[in-house]
Amino acid sequence: MGLLVWLESLPLSVWVHESPSVWAQPTVLTLHTMGMGVLVGASWVLDLRLLGINRNVPLSAFRWVFPAVTVGLIVNLITGILLFVGRATTWGLAIPFFIKMAFVIASAATLMPLRSYVLHSDPQQTEVGGNARLLAIASILTWAGAITAGRLLAYLVP
Amino acid sequence: MPSITSFNLAHLHLLLNHVPTVGAIVALGLLIVAFIRRDEPLKLVGLEVLFAIAVLTLPAYMTGVAAFQKLRDQPGISEAAIRLHQDVALFGFTWMEFAGFVGWVALWQARRRGRAATGMVAVATALTIVAVVVMAQAANLGGDIRHPEIRTDRSAGAAAATVDPEQFAASKISYIMVNSSWAWPASETVHFLGLSLTFGVLLAVNLRILGVMKQIPFADVHRLLPWGMLGFGANLITGMLFFVGQPKQYLDSAPFYWKVVFLMIAGANFLYLTVFRKAWAPRDNALYGEWDASLADKTMAIVSLFSWLAVLYGGRMLPFIGHAF
Numbered sequence: 001m002g003l004l005v006w007l008e009s010l011p012l013s014v015w016v017h018e019s020p021s022v023w024a025q026p027t028v029l030t031l032h033t034m035g036m037g038v039l040v041g042a043s044w045v046l047d048l049r050l051l052g053i054n055r056n057v058p059l060s061a062f063r064w065v066f067p068a069v070t071v072g073l074i075v076n077l078i079t080g081i082l083l084f085v086g087r088a089t090t091w092g093l094a095i096p097f098f099i100k101m102a103f104v105i106a107s108a109a110t111l112m113p114l115r116s117y118v119l120h121s122d123p124q125q126t127e128v129g130g131n132a133r134l135l136a137i138a139s140i141l142t143w144a145g146a147i148t149a150g151r152l153l154a155y156l157v158p
Numbered sequence: 159m160p161s162i163t164s165f166n167l168a169h170l171h172l173l174l175n176h177v178p179t180v181g182a183i184v185a186l187g188l189l190i191v192a193f194i195r196r197d198e199p200l201k202l203v204g205l206e207v208l209f210a211i212a213v214l215t216l217p218a219y220m221t222g223v224a225a226f227q228k229l230r231d232q233p234g235i236s237e238a239a240i241r242l243h244q245d246v247a248l249f250g251f252t253w254m255e256f257a258g259f260v261g262w263v264a265l266w267q268a269r270r271r272g273r274a275a276t277g278m279v280a281v282a283t284a285l286t287i288v289a290v291v292v293m294a295q296a297a298n299l300g301g302d303i304r305h306p307e308i309r310t311d312r313s314a315g316a317a318a319a320t321v322d323p324e325q326f327a328a329s330k331i332s333y334i335m336v337n338s339s340w341a342w343p344a345s346e347t348v349h350f351l352g353l354s355l356t357f358g359v360l361l362a363v364n365l366r367i368l369g370v371m372k373q374i375p376f377a378d379v380h381r382l383l384p385w386g387m388l389g390f391g392a393n394l395i396t397g398m399l400f401f402v403g404q405p406k407q408y409l410d411s412a413p414f415y416w417k418v419v420f421l422m423i424a425g426a427n428f429l430y431l432t433v434f435r436k437a438w439a440p441r442d443n444a445l446y447g448e449w450d451a452s453l454a455d456k457t458m459a460i461v462s463l464f465s466w467l468a469v470l471y472g473g474r475m476l477p478f479i480g481h482a483f
Contacts, residue, residue: 026478033474034467036350041358048385054378061374064365144351151347 007088017086025086032079036150039072040143043107046114050128050136059121059128066115073108096149096156103146110139167224167409174218175300178254179293181211182286185261189283198273205261205268205279206429208286212258213425216394217418219251222300223405235303241326243299248328248402250293255394257285259387265432266383328402335403342403345396352396353470355389360466363431364459367451376437376449383432390428412480417472420465427462 007013016024046065049057084091091097117132188204191197226244229235261282268274302309324330335341359382365371366379401408408414437449451459 022475022478026475030471030474033350033353034470037354037357037466037470038361040354041356041361043358044355045358045362045382045385048382053385054381057374057378061371061378064370068361068365143354147350147354148347151350152343155343 001089001093004088004092007085007092010085012082013085013088016082025083028079028082032076032083035072035075035079036147037072039069039076040147042068042072043111043139043143046118047136047140050114050132052128055128056126058124058126059118060123060125062118066111066119069111090157094153094157096153100146100149100153103142103149107139107142107146110135110142114139167221168228171218171221171225174214174221175297178211178215178218178250179290179297181207181214182254182257182290182293185211186283186286186290189279189286193279193283201274201279202265202268202433205265205274205282206433208261208282209258209265209429210426212254212261213422213429215251215254215258217422219247220401220408220418222247223401224409227406227409229303239299239303241328243296243303244328245326246292246299247296250289250296251398253285253289253292257282257289259391260285262387262429262432263384265429266380269380269433269438270377331399331402332404335399341399345399349393349396349400352389352392356386356393357389357466357470359383359386359389360428360462364463367437367455367459369450369456372450380431380437383428386428408476410480411476413472413475417469417476420468420472424462424465424469427458427465430458431462 008017016028019025042065046062048054049059049062114132114135117129117135185204185208188200188207192200192204222244226240230237230240260278264274264278264282267278298308335345362382363379363386366374366376371379434455436452436455
């Protein structure tokens, strides 16, 4: 609790949460949403391919997904930390927030094996293994869970 | 930023309110003539017009609500007559979007197969007929609000009636959206899921135009477009639930105004991505897979991605810029 109080008292935290400037909370929140669109959108496009949409397209064509996802992850990590420290004593003790984080970590965890699977696939390879399909299903569901939990935070943790 | 007042939007409604009716009749005429002449290219033109009109019906409806807010307290204006017009317009909008959606599917298939599926075009045409009939009624009832000389018994009856919001569909939707504890949060969640899907698909398609994954044919990213449409459809439905639920939150809002403007640009871009020819060289062309876009197409791809980000920005900034929620 002491740590959370300290985090929330940092000048940056106070600025994000208290400043009336449009560049504080509003812009950080909007960048978080844009990062979400890139991160989840690019992940889902890859997941759809792994589940059989466009099955004739080689997996190597989807290498671009990972730089895009990395950009989304970095943006959302930074903006997410800013949003967290702004209300650290609230988020740090809220169960719904931990549920969201669990979904985010689970989703990010599916990205690692999918990344090495796609990057190490043969340039012409089109067939997808059973494990990759399961990971794709898990990725779709955990991202949907993360978005749902994230959106409902506004209602569950006022 | 321009000053966005209800008066300006009400004025814009006078300009836009003829577009759905007249435009849908033009699309219908093109489709019927195309059927009679068995003219395949003309069918596609009819479908393209239909899609464009379906997109423009959105601001036509929304500016009408602005006009309602402006007019309701003026003497000689019947609130019941406006509400009746608004309700029929909402039904007309719904049919119009259905017609536009089926028309889009037919266009997408036509781009892949070389010609539109007759059944799909027939369904789009039938839906357009329904949309025209409902829209014509809406237009007629809209005219009654300010033009007593054209009032019929039905609208005169509505004009005389006392206002009972319970009887109108828009009011019922609004009641549920505002009073239900789950309707608004659930719609928001679907809206965010839909935006991610649409954005992911358009990222893939536009990155291909910009030169990423050049080794795969454009046809393969084109196959993703229906998934983008799925996300967009979810967001059109949930977005309309928000708008009908709490129209006053949006009408005076500068970010919302820009959101709709960029949505129109994004809609035009989506139509272009669906039908444009350049990337669709014959299959035996060795360059087919390695197709490289022109500078104009690359510019368009950047404009498209920017437009979707602007749509997202306008939506997310709604509570913070201009009229706070």
